[in-house]
Amino acid sequence: MSKTFQVGAGNKVKLYVALLPLGDRTEPEDVSITSASGITSAATSVTVTALTGAIAGGTPLLFDNETDTLLVYLTKDAKVGDTTLTIEPATSALTGSSTAEYVAKLRLLGGTQLNANINSDRTDVLVFEDLLGYKDGAVTGQSWELPWTANLLSSDEAFRRVFFAASQAVSGREVYVWQEDAPPAGFAVGDGLKGATVVMNLQKNLTSTAILTLTCAFQGQGSPTITRYSLT
Template sequence: MSKTFQVGAGNKVKLYVALLPLGDRTEPEDVSITASSGITSAATSVTVTALDGPIAGGTPLTFDNGTAKLTVYLAKDAKAGATTLTIEPASATLTGSSTAEYVAKLRLLGGTQLNANINAERADVLVFEDPLGFKDGAITSQSWELPWTANLLTTDEAFRRVFYAASQAVSGREVYVWQEDAPPAGFAKGDGLEGACVVMNAQKNLQSVGILTFTTTFQGQGSPKITRYSLT
């Protein structure tokens, strides 16, 4: 079986996701990580050089010492400048110094459908009588959502980010998403939306060994950030 899920020619809409540190809704950035010493089996912390950016708890990180790799999961948020990562107990040993790359913008593969919904709630304000029956009003709140369905491998790291956020929603865990429409002819990137979201109504259905169908809705509050189509 392929270790990655192939994206078909009909999948024109792109969706990327990153876990957010608790209480932080700013756009995440990539972080390079260097562990100065080995990671022992069942270890719950990793000593690293000072991080140049934050990484959210629940994020899987794969350390590579040049001959072997080990994936660990952050047990809590790591702040910029931190020199120790708190992790879930390591499943194996990785000797010597190693490095890991935290890629913030990780694409969700295998998507079969995606649409964007932007909602607004309006309160009527009775200011004057209108002979045609119109009312004045004020927008009191706004929200947006991105429904998403995909068939993908259970090992997909982007999916594991989303599933973690869904399971930890009551603690305030959110994700940051980037959505891109199909680009116009001659352009590399289409219009899109981005922003912080809660993972709502997550449903996982195991179709066969190692492959699942996952359905969820990313729901954001306020106005999403709009991105425009571009050549790059």
């Protein structure tokens, strides 16, 4: 079986996700990570060069020493400038210098449909009488939601990010999402929305040994950031 689901030639709705550090709703960035020393078996920390970007707890990182690889999971948010990563006990050892690439914008594959819902809360303000029955009012709040349904492999890293955020929602764990519509003719990227969200109403249904059906909604507060279609 292929390790990833095959997707269309860019003519479908796309959704990308990244875990966010607690209390941080800024757009995540890719980070290159270098560990000059080895990682011992059962180690709970990794010494690295100073980080150039933040990485959320729960994120998996694959370290590579050009001979072997080792997948570790962060148990604590890593901030800019940190030189130590706190991880779940390493399942094996990795000798010598190694590197890992944190890709913030990771596509959630296997999506079949998506609706964008934007809601506003309006409070009536009784300033004057209107003969036609209209009332004045003020918008006091706004929220937005991206429902998502997908069939994908249970080992998919993007899915694991979403599942972790859903299971840790009480702690305040959020995900940053980038949504792109199918692009118009002649363009590579369609209109879309992006911003910090909470994973709501997640349902996971195992349809076979490796394939699952995911249903959830990404809910954001305030106004989402709108992205415009472009050539690249």
